[in-house]
Amino acid sequence: MRLLPQTDLTGLLSQTDAQLDQLIQPPVATPPADGRLAELLKRLPAIDRQLACIGVTRHDLWLDYRGEQPDGYQYTQFCHHYRQWRQTQQLSMHFEHKAGDKVFVDFAGKRLSLVDQLSGEVKPVEFFLAVLGCSQLTYAQAVASQRTEDFIEALQNALRYFGGVPAAIVRQRPTVR
Structure with a gap:
């Protein structure tokens, strides 16, 4: 290109x-x-x-x-x-992101499984990802489901990991149903 x-x-x-x-x-x-x-x-x-x-x-x-x-x-x-x-x-476009302004979040790929080493029980989990737009600093966490409660907990953990709340989150409050 x-x-x-x-x-x-x-x-x-x-x-x-x-x-x-x-x-x-x-x-x-x-x-x-x-x-x-x-x-x-x-x-x-x-x-x-x-x-x-x-x-x-x-x-x-x-x-x-x-x-x-x-x-x-x-x-x-x-x-x-x-x-x-x-x-x-492939055409691509470069986006400039202001440092700390945006965090991109999603659940990635197919469900994964965790195995309890003591009991051998296999538990399906979702893989949550959060990435800062400018630095590409990434946070990942396995959560039980994609339910609102699990999503909010993972997002809070990501924000703690990043050290703050990006301005885009404050401006764009999603409606929880």
Whole structure:
């Protein structure tokens, strides 16, 4: 991905979508004469979707690719071309955060389990995360559930860990139902 040149915003607003794409997107590699890259490039959107599934690896997808394309790329080149293609697909934006102003909170991923070492009992837990916007300082805690009481307790613990209450929390009081 490329950074936009320092320019005035009105100049960017006057450009067409195609012109803006050329500014942002890196040049696409030209497929070689044998067509292997062209064939791989056609498959990459589906490969990318499959990689979003839990338990699917690039190596698994490469094995499928080589099963269908015996003369296709070896694993290293497969990954190289996937990374290059992926860079052309992702746009990102940088946000500036004032120090201590915001904390981002959520429960992450699938439920985890804790095992009591004495009794052997397996207890399902939720994984709570809180991240400060500017410093990326992170707090994590396993809680029994995503119920309001557990969320508030974890949030209070995070705020104690961070050493204060961010201004965004004070301004944006959520309604508890």
